[in-house]
Amino acid sequence: MRLVATVAVILLATLILQTLLVETLSTPQPVTDCTYLLAVFKKVLTEALDGSPVGEYYARVMLETRVEPTLSSLHEKVYRAFLKYYSLLSGEYEGSEALRILGEVYEGVDSVTQYLQRLHSCSQDRESAYALRASAELMLEELKSRIWELEAVISQRDSPLTITTNRDTYRAGEDVLVTVAVKNSSCMVSNIYLSTGVEVLGNTIFQCNSTECNASIPTPPAYLVEKYVGREGAVKITVMAEAVCGEMVYKPYRRITVLYSRPRIALEAPSKITRGEYLNLTIYSETSVEIPGIVSVRNRAGETLIGNITIAPTPLVIGVNTSMYNFTLGENLIRLCVNSTETTLSYCIDKPVFYEPRHPRLEIMVPSMILTTYGEIPVLIQGDPGNDLLVEVESKGLFTNRVSSILNINCSLRVLGSVLPLSLAEVVVSVRDPSGYYDPYSYTTRVVVFNTLSLILTLILGVSSTIILRDREKVFFIFLEKGLRGGVEKMSRGIRDLTQDLLKPYVTGLGSAVALIYYKLLRRLTQRLPLAYETLREHYSLVVENVVGNRRVKELAWKLLILAEKDMYSKEKPNIEEAKEVYESVLSEEGA
Amino acid sequence: MRREPSPILAYSVLLGLLTALSLIAVLPTNLDYYVLDTGDHGYSTLYHESSLTLYSLKELEKHQAESALLVVGRDRLLDKGELDYVINFSEKGGLAIVFGTPEVILQVLKTLGLDAELEGYVYDPVFNAGDSRIVVAWDTRLNTTLVIDTPFALRLPSTPALAVHPIVYTSNFSFIDEHGDGLYTVGEYLGEVPVGFEIEVGRGFMLIVSAKGVLTNRVLEFNRDWFSAVRAGRSILIDQSWVRPNLLLYMKSLLHGQHGISPFYLAFITLIATVAIIYVARTVYAE
Numbered sequence: 001m002r003l004v005a006t007v008a009v010i011l012l013a014t015l016i017l018q019t020l021l022v023e024t025l026s027t028p029q030p031v032t033d034c035t036y037l038l039a040v041f042k043k044v045l046t047e048a049l050d051g052s053p054v055g056e057y058y059a060r061v062m063l064e065t066r067v068e069p070t071l072s073s074l075h076e077k078v079y080r081a082f083l084k085y086y087s088l089l090s091g092e093y094e095g096s097e098a099l100r101i102l103g104e105v106y107e108g109v110d111s112v113t114q115y116l117q118r119l120h121s122c123s124q125d126r127e128s129a130y131a132l133r134a135s136a137e138l139m140l141e142e143l144k145s146r147i148w149e150l151e152a153v154i155s156q157r158d159s160p161l162t163i164t165t166n167r168d169t170y171r172a173g174e175d176v177l178v179t180v181a182v183k184n185s186s187c188m189v190s191n192i193y194l195s196t197g198v199e200v201l202g203n204t205i206f207q208c209n210s211t212e213c214n215a216s217i218p219t220p221p222a223y224l225v226e227k228y229v230g231r232e233g234a235v236k237i238t239v240m241a242e243a244v245c246g247e248m249v250y251k252p253y254r255r256i257t258v259l260y261s262r263p264r265i266a267l268e269a270p271s272k273i274t275r276g277e278y279l280n281l282t283i284y285s286e287t288s289v290e291i292p293g294i295v296s297v298r299n300r301a302g303e304t305l306i307g308n309i310t311i312a313p314t315p316l317v318i319g320v321n322t323s324m325y326n327f328t329l330g331e332n333l334i335r336l337c338v339n340s341t342e343t344t345l346s347y348c349i350d351k352p353v354f355y356e357p358r359h360p361r362l363e364i365m366v367p368s369m370i371l372t373t374y375g376e377i378p379v380l381i382q383g384d385p386g387n388d389l390l391v392e393v394e395s396k397g398l399f400t401n402r403v404s405s406i407l408n409i410n411c412s413l414r415v416l417g418s419v420l421p422l423s424l425a426e427v428v429v430s431v432r433d434p435s436g437y438y439d440p441y442s443y444t445t446r447v448v449v450f451n452t453l454s455l456i457l458t459l460i461l462g463v464s465s466t467i468i469l470r471d472r473e474k475v476f477f478i479f480l481e482k483g484l485r486g487g488v489e490k491m492s493r494g495i496r497d498l499t500q501d502l503l504k505p506y507v508t509g510l511g512s513a514v515a516l517i518y519y520k521l522l523r524r525l526t527q528r529l530p531l532a533y534e535t536l537r538e539h540y541s542l543v544v545e546n547v548v549g550n551r552r553v554k555e556l557a558w559k560l561l562i563l564a565e566k567d568m569y570s571k572e573k574p575n576i577e578e579a580k581e582v583y584e585s586v587l588s589e590e591g592a
Numbered sequence: 593m594r595r596e597p598s599p600i601l602a603y604s605v606l607l608g609l610l611t612a613l614s615l616i617a618v619l620p621t622n623l624d625y626y627v628l629d630t631g632d633h634g635y636s637t638l639y640h641e642s643s644l645t646l647y648s649l650k651e652l653e654k655h656q657a658e659s660a661l662l663v664v665g666r667d668r669l670l671d672k673g674e675l676d677y678v679i680n681f682s683e684k685g686g687l688a689i690v691f692g693t694p695e696v697i698l699q700v701l702k703t704l705g706l707d708a709e710l711e712g713y714v715y716d717p718v719f720n721a722g723d724s725r726i727v728v729a730w731d732t733r734l735n736t737t738l739v740i741d742t743p744f745a746l747r748l749p750s751t752p753a754l755a756v757h758p759i760v761y762t763s764n765f766s767f768i769d770e771h772g773d774g775l776y777t778v779g780e781y782l783g784e785v786p787v788g789f790e791i792e793v794g795r796g797f798m799l800i801v802s803a804k805g806v807l808t809n810r811v812l813e814f815n816r817d818w819f820s821a822v823r824a825g826r827s828i829l830i831d832q833s834w835v836r837p838n839l840l841l842y843m844k845s846l847l848h849g850q851h852g853i854s855p856f857y858l859a860f861i862t863l864i865a866t867v868a869i870i871y872v873a874r875t876v877y878a879e
Contacts, residue, residue, distance in 0.1 A: 029724070031717040036776035040718075040765065043782060054764075061765065065718050128778035 030066040034122040035129050037067065041078075041119070042136045048082060049142055056086040071122075074115045081108020085143075088150055098154045105147060112140055138230075145236045149255045152238075160184035161243050161252045169257040170219050172343040176256060178206075180213040180241045187245035189213045194220060195238045195253075196228050213241070219258045223340040233260045233345060263291050263344045265311050267336045272354035275329065275439060279322050279353060283336060284315040293338035299328040299355075303335075311338060327355045329439070357439035360385035362407075364429050366445050370417075375451035377417040377427060382410050390432045397425040397449075407431070417447060421455035424448055514567035514579040518560045521583055525557065536561050556586045613861060616840060617847040625665040625692070625808070626841070627832055628848055632810035633741070635830060638663065643828040645845070647836045649677035652829070657686035657796065661826040663807055666692035668834055675703045678831075683794025687826060691801040694744050700800065701746075704754055704791060711745040714785050715774070716766035721814060727766060727803075729787055733759045734821045739814035741805030743787040760788025760801065 031037060040062060047055025059082035067075045084105045087093060093101050116133050123129035161184075166177040180189050189208055192215045194201040201224060206215035220237065222229075229235045240253040264286035273279050285291060295306040295318065304326045309316060332355050337348040362383035370377060379393045385407070392404040393415045401416040417425040429443040469476045518536070522529055526547045530539035540561055548554050560582045563574045624633035627645050639645070643663075646652065650673075652662065662681055664670075670678070678700075682688050690700050694710045701708045719728040725742045738760065745768045748756060761784045768781045776782070791798045799822065805811055807819060835841045847861075 027722055028718065028720045029722060033717060033775050035778060036717055036767065036782075039767075039776055039778070039782050043764075058764070061718060124775055125777065132778055 758786035
């Protein structure tokens with residue numbers, strides 16, 4: 001029964017897994033690549049601006065595409081707005097319903113900026129994604145104006161008045177010819193004017209007959225609409241009419257585009273200058289118009305006005321005393337700005353100028369590798385700076401060493417590079433001008449230094465240590481371990497411990513009965529017992545082998561030695577009786 | 593004196609041989625484009641659909657090209673002889689569907705005189721079968737969708753030597769991953785990508801699908817309608833010529849029938865092995 005249940009569970013699990021796999025295969029995963037979503041959004045936007053129905057298809061697909069949950073509500077809102085925009089374009093809605101849908105489109109389009117921000121922030125490569133976002137935002141502005149135009153169209157569908165212009169796009173300075181057609185005879189046009197949508201740009205005189213009113217309105221000067229102008233110099237302006245029809249007031253409007261140009265001015269300057277030099281600026285206009293403007297310098301210290309100028313086609317050359325206008329070392333931005341005129345917009349151009357420090361002309365000579373007697377590195381500084389300069393040479397190795405001197409024409413300094421036999425030292429040469437004429441200058445290099453004296457001393461010390469410590473290794477280690485840590489008292493105790501340890505067999509006995517028998521035998525056979533630094537075997541080969549003449553006795557002594565070693569060091573202890581027997585055998589051999 | 597052969601040893605050898613053969617036949621093989629591979633890139637599903645396997649492309653000469661469809665899916669390059677057989681097959685009116693790794697596709701195109709370049713793998717985060725590399729594509733000639741596994745984009749020469757008709761496209765939401773990071777990078781192409789090309793070769797056609805799989809297990813179930821329309825009643829020949837040099841794989845293929853392990857073969861080989869072992873044992877015993 002249990003077996004059947006187990007098999008059933010396995011089969012069920014397999015079935016579920018297979019179902020899940022099939023599910024995985026058939027359903028696309030939510031899109032998480034934000035850069036991709038950004039690119040697709042731009043694609044949809046491009047199609048929408050082109051008025052292509054493909055954009056509607058793309059928007060519909062994207063609306064159905066799953067994205068990660070944190071993005072999904074914004075994603076849906078944005079693409080739903082696109083679909084509604086398309087439905088308005090196709091005239092699917094009319095009257096108040098159309099205006100309600102338009103409101104929803106506006107709401108959706110307002111969310112686009114937030115959507116773009118979110119996509120940008122979750123993109124893998126934010127820098128590249130920024131270009132996509134910026135481009136999409138620019139296109140969004142265009143779409144907004146299209147929606148506004150759509151609103152105008154919708155608003156005029158049921159209006160008793162229709163407003164038309166002779167063109168849709170004008171250049172600055174041109175006149176806009178407006179015609180307001182009156183469909184209802186009870187209507188009377190009271191005003192025709194231009195507006196940015198936020199502020200009225202001025203009324204105009206108009207002439208009416210029974211069916212229409214005509215007016216010619218000059219495009220507004222650039223300085224009035226500058227804040228509404230987009231990057232491409234275009235501004236959307238509303239041509240509005242006001243009419244009273246019975247008790248109702250109608251305000252039909254139409255959107256036109258006015259193009260303003262940027263002034264064509266040029267600023268020429270060298271890309272870099274040295275501190276204290278004059279900066280020559282050449283400024284001119286590429287058109288015949290004279291434009292007032294200002295020149296300033298922007299840097300870490302802030303923005304400093306250089307002067308007010310008038311830019312004309314004849315080049316104006318200005319020599320700027322850089323010491324006067326807060327130029328700072330590094331990048332300085334020379335900014336030329338002109339104000340807006342009737343037809344041209346205000347405009348600024350920047351020219352970066354690198355303000356370099358003023359350094360004395362010096363030649364600093366430091367060898368990259370040097371064999372020295374006692375580790376000194378020679379530093380030679382040559383030059384004729386004109387002022388007395390303070391030179392400081394610093395060597396950074398195991399220790400830091402510093403020397404300084406006053407440099408007039410030539411200067412030779414020696415700095416201790418290293419006390420070690422061989423080392424890599426960092427040499428830093430700093431030059432300062434106490435008068436402040438020159439900027440501080442620093443030069444860094446690395447030098448390989450051979451210190452001969454140190455090398456010889458190390459060799460001598462090494463050889464001496466080897467000679468001194470030969471055969472005294474244990475005492476040396478006691479010195480290192482006890483002497484260095486605990487001082488003289490601990491060291492003497494250490495030596496005492498060692499001596500006791502070495503003499504233990506003589507003082508306290510060997511601790512092995514068999515070894516005692518072997519020593520007893522040795523006392524019989526030889527005059528010399530094993531020394532403190534001698535093993536039993538060494539003693540045997542040096543002494544017993546030579547002193548004892550009887551081969552049988554030598555064999556028995558060797559046998560007893562092995563038994564003694566086994567008794568002292570092996571886990572398998574020999575029988576004491578066996579040792580005694582060997583000893584007795586030696587005695588009997590001697591007797592024989 | 594020679595020792596008598598132990599019957600236990602003989603039976604052990606027999607049993608070991610049987611076990612080895614059974615294991616070879618039964619154990620699953622994870623090898624792309626292999627008829628017995630049940631994995632994503634295997635051909636087991638296609639193999640079950642009354643297909644003939646070719647263990648040498650020379651066998652193509654035995655089949656009537658006009659009524660046959662050759663499936664060439666590869667992750668290893670074809671040699672000169674194999675390429676000639678495939679092209680001859682197409683020239684005689686056969687239809688060859690070729691897919692596999694970019695190297696294989698580029699090699700086949702080069703043999704046909706088309707110097708193509710790999711632009712990158714194609715991803716479609718919107719129209720896919722659960723993975724942005726398993727892309728839904730559209731066959732413009734048959735007006736049907738198909739699912740292709742790991743497609744890649746090719747840059748074909750502007751003036752090809754042969755008539756090349758792009759017929760299979762990915763959706764407008766696909767992109768070419770030129771940077772190879774699996775993600776969309778700003779500047780990468782976003783839009784429909786041709787991934788299937790019909791190339792006229794002699795009296796026949798060659799359908800080159802620039803994808804790792806189109807008739808492989810993972811995607812075949814989505815492509816039955818498309819394949820049925822492409823096939824148009826032709827008999828299916830599956831290229832397995834690369835299997836032959838591998839003795840184990842070849843033996844495994846021989847042991848297997850189209851619908852599973854062939855008991856006949858297994859019994860036959862077992863019988864021969866048994867006879868051989870008994871004969872050897874008796875001979876040794878007689879000496």
